[in-house]
Amino acid sequence: MERTLKISKIKDGTVIDHIPSGKAVKVLNILKISENTSVSIGIRVPSNMMGFKDVIKIENKFLEKIELDKISLIAPSATISIIKDYDITEKFKVDLPESVIGIVRCTNQNCITNAGEPVSPEFKVISANPLALKCIYCKREMSESDVINSL
Amino acid sequence: MLKNKSLISIADLEDDDINAIFEKADYISGHMDEVLRTSPMKSKILATLFYEPSTRTRLSFEASMERLGGSVISMADSKTSSFAKGETLADTIRIVESYSDIIVIRHPLEGASLLASKFSSKPIINAGDGSGEHPTQTLIDLYTIRNETGGIDDREITIVGDLKYGRTVHSLILALSRYNVKINLVSPPSLALPNYVYNGIKDKLNIETYNNLDDVISGTDVLYVTRIQKERFVDKNEYYKLIGSYKITLNEVNKMKNGSIIMHPLPRVDEIDPAVDYTKNAKYFRQAANGIPVRMSLISIILGD
Numbered sequence: 396m397e398r399t400l401k402i403s404k405i406k407d408g409t410v411i412d413h414i415p416s417g418k419a420v421k422v423l424n425i426l427k428i429s430e431n432t433s434v435s436i437g438i439r440v441p442s443n444m445m446g447f448k449d450v451i452k453i454e455n456k457f458l459e460k461i462e463l464d465k466i467s468l469i470a471p472s473a474t475i476s477i478i479k480d481y482d483i484t485e486k487f488k489v490d491l492p493e494s495v496i497g498i499v500r501c502t503n504q505n506c507i508t509n510a511g512e513p514v515s516p517e518f519k520v521i522s523a524n525p526l527a528l529k530c531i532y533c534k535r536e537m538s539e540s541d542v543i544n545s546l
Numbered sequence: 547m548l549k550n551k552s553l554i555s556i557a558d559l560e561d562d563d564i565n566a567i568f569e570k571a572d573y574i575s576g577h578m579d580e581v582l583r584t585s586p587m588k589s590k591i592l593a594t595l596f597y598e599p600s601t602r603t604r605l606s607f608e609a610s611m612e613r614l615g616g617s618v619i620s621m622a623d624s625k626t627s628s629f630a631k632g633e634t635l636a637d638t639i640r641i642v643e644s645y646s647d648i649i650v651i652r653h654p655l656e657g658a659s660l661l662a663s664k665f666s667s668k669p670i671i672n673a674g675d676g677s678g679e680h681p682t683q684t685l686i687d688l689y690t691i692r693n694e695t696g697g698i699d700d701r702e703i704t705i706v707g708d709l710k711y712g713r714t715v716h717s718l719i720l721a722l723s724r725y726n727v728k729i730n731l732v733s734p735p736s737l738a739l740p741n742y743v744y745n746g747i748k749d750k751l752n753i754e755t756y757n758n759l760d761d762v763i764s765g766t767d768v769l770y771v772t773r774i775q776k777e778r779f780v781d782k783n784e785y786y787k788l789i790g791s792y793k794i795t796l797n798e799v800n801k802m803k804n805g806s807i808i809m810h811p812l813p814r815v816d817e818i819d820p821a822v823d824y825t826k827n828a829k830y831f832r833q834a835a836n837g838i839p840v841r842m843s844l845i846s847i848i849l850g851d
């Protein structure tokens with residue numbers, strides 16, 4: 396049993412747990428969160444499984460597929476709990492796909508996917524940890540920091 | 547099986563595909579009169595879309611199709627063509643595929659030919675798309691080594707010059723990793739093979755790096771010379787100093803063993819002394835000539851004669 400978090404429970408919303416320690420702010424940055432939404436963040440929370448982890452609780456927000464896909468790139472270990480009326484109604488791990496399509500732009504300015512053609516950028520995941528993607532068009536590899544910068 | 551397939555990267559080819567292309571190229575070379583008479587690609591149309599100039603490559607594809615009895619349509623200078631003016635490559639391909647049976651594309655942007663293949667039901671041949679993949683050039687290089695030295699396995703291949711920017715060299719080295727060869731890389735440190743290429747092949751190939759050609763020239767079966775581009779040097783004196791130490795002259799040729807060959811993807815500038823052209827080692831013009839049977843073979847295998 397993991398030690399409980401000293402931040403308040405939420406009534407309705409989403410808990411993003413098991414974020415690698417130090418990545419919470421990066422995760423938060425890629426989520427679309429409106430100004431009147433309450434967010435609680437736990438940073439360097441002790442975890443049996445991970446040593447330390449980050450946790451984010453967002454009031455009255457349910458994640459879209461594209462947001463889940465982006466989280467999977469930054470925090471492949473993350474688990475998502477959907478809270479309704481203080482109860483967890485659904486809990487799942489994010490899923491790092493084999494191919495990343497349309498979420499990340501290729502950092503190579505000479506890549507055909509940056510030339511206004513009607514295609515989505517497409518990458519093969521060649522390593523999950525540390526994250527490395529390879530563009531199927533120009534074959535360039537992108538590191539985790541490249542990916543985070545282009546999300 | 548290559549029938550109706552695009553050729554985007556040399557990695558798309560199985561070893562058997564490469565052998566089939568070479569065997570058919572041998573047949574075509576040996577039976578050119580018969581091929582010209584029977585016109586196996588009669589009624590087929592090849593389109594060339596060159597978004598950057600490479601006259602030799604375009605002429606070689608067009609001559610190959612003409613010799614097979616097919617026809618060629620060609621985009622005019624990409625700077626004046628309405629195709630180039632704001633239209634996406636995807637749209638151009640959708641139109642040109644309805645005019646032709648096979649499309650040869652050269653484009654400055656990386657991955658352009660893969661993109662083209664996604665918008666075309668007709669096969670695409672990549673004739674260079676910025677990424678360094680130029681698979682027909684690589685096939686011609688391999689074919690030349692095979693035919694001029696009697697095989698590819700067990701050869702000692704020395705690649706000299708610009709190994710950093712000379713991207714056809716990267717493609718050749720990757721392709722050579724299919725064979726049992728020894729590769730010597732000779733270049734100034736500033737033009738050495740990039741790590742990302744080296745790391746990809748160092749476990750598959752017997753490959754070593756040298757600073758001096760003299761260290762390896764006597765054991766070399768194939769001396770592959772690449773162009774050192776003057777434009778890469780801010781200080782032109784640096785260029786002339788480098789060219790001086792890597793230039794192939796009769797002095798180098800005299801150190802080479804019997805039956806060894808010299809190759810160069812051409813155009814050659816200062817890297818090979820013209821006096822070398824008349825030695826029996828010089829095979830770079832043969833290499834260029836091999837472009838015809840190899841491309842004829844590839845086109846007929848893809849279009850299935």
Ligand SMILES: [Zn+2]
Nearest residue numbers: 501506530533
């Ligand atoms: Zn790319």
